[in-house]
Amino acid sequence: MGDVVTFKDISYLVVTETIIKRHGKFKSTMRYCNNQLEVTGSEGESIPVPIIIEEKSLQVDGSGSFRVLDNEINITLQDNEINRDTYSLNTEFLLINGNWKVTQHNYTNKGLLILSCESIAMPA
Incomplete structure (x- = not known):
């Protein structure tokens, strides 16, 4: 889980584990x-990081009413040391014509780093 596969110049992220065989083969x-972020490498070079962006569009609060959040997204990317350091809590970055801030990390899936991000005002 967490491997990046490139097929016909399109990037895919492996999101399930391959522990046991299914129908005689390991499948995942x-x-x-659907997008990519840029990370600065150890020698100053720009490295593209393939990501999956999902909108957080619906949540239920304690009273049972619905809240629609237009200013939050989840970003799923490969979990490695460079990505953890680059996108630590409260890190701000530009993506999809807006500025975003990392508000939470989710490490529940081995090999994947899931970032909860909220939109912040563009600097003047």
């Missing part, structure tokens, strides 16, 4: 990476 689920 890959998801299409």
